Amino acid sequence: MFRGVLLSCERPVITIRCDLCGGCEQDLVFVKEGFRHVRCRTCGMVFVNPRLAEHLEAQKNCGTGAMGDDTLTGPQIRRLRRELAEFNGFRKLNRILEVGAGKGWFLSEAAQSGWETWAVEINSSAIRDLKSKGLYKIISEPAEDFEVPNDYFDVARTWDVIEHLRSPHRSVANIWRALRPGGILRLSTTNFASLSRWVNGPEWVYLNGADHIFLFEPETITRLLAQQGFENIIISTRSFNLRRKLYHPEQDLPTRLHILTPFRKLIDEAIRFTRYGHQMIVTAVKVERALKTSIKKHIMMNCITPVQRPPAISKK
16 A cells, blocks of 8 residues: 655645455546546546545544534425435334534434434544533544444434545444345435536535545446345435635635526526436435345356445555
């Protein structure tokens, strides 16, 4: 594993293999503020390489887990309640898990609806927010490493979190293990294949190499979930924006294509019928064991080479 220094700021970095397929060959997509964004030649996954060695510690102490609204509007609360209502058909054990629970708004609504709520959260500020809302079942371990009983939850949710994780592969494997057979996963993440990213280029606001280290597209998020045995994978996208930003130091940049500004809301409404919105919302169901066996037989019959898990990343 290569270790080096990022630009002149002398922050240690590490180089990794592709977390999705274990591949070690990548093509450079662009460089933003010294962070190389690369695409795996084998599976197409886009990620930051090398990345900051201190990434996990930064997430604990000052990461985006502490960000979010201090209060919610009526429409925001109604959206959370509608989402919870969608989970009622999966409610057998009455347990719900949120990985990266942040300020705890979703779990707070779930608790009011009678769910037994659990959070996986490492950010110190977010943990205080969760406790202030009466949410005390908190596992303060990284998403890659948390331990709960197998088949324990009806629902797992992770919202705008997976792009921050050191290993989405290990994290999704952990979530799959925690869900009961027939349980449901709901996640959201930035869409690297979005029209917003294409229009704004590397300066797009959601490209921050110190923080967003894995950038998914519909094809790569589908592959990640299918590797673990998730089925019924449904992807929708939403939203279009023209915001551009630098982060080191923070600086908002002028809009690139002013001609699109008058049409932004119209594009925003239309784009939800496509896969080009800037936010992906993904739902997947943990396959019953018998069905998973059937899928494995299908893979073998079609001579599909299984994806190899990459070696563990050094924490030194």
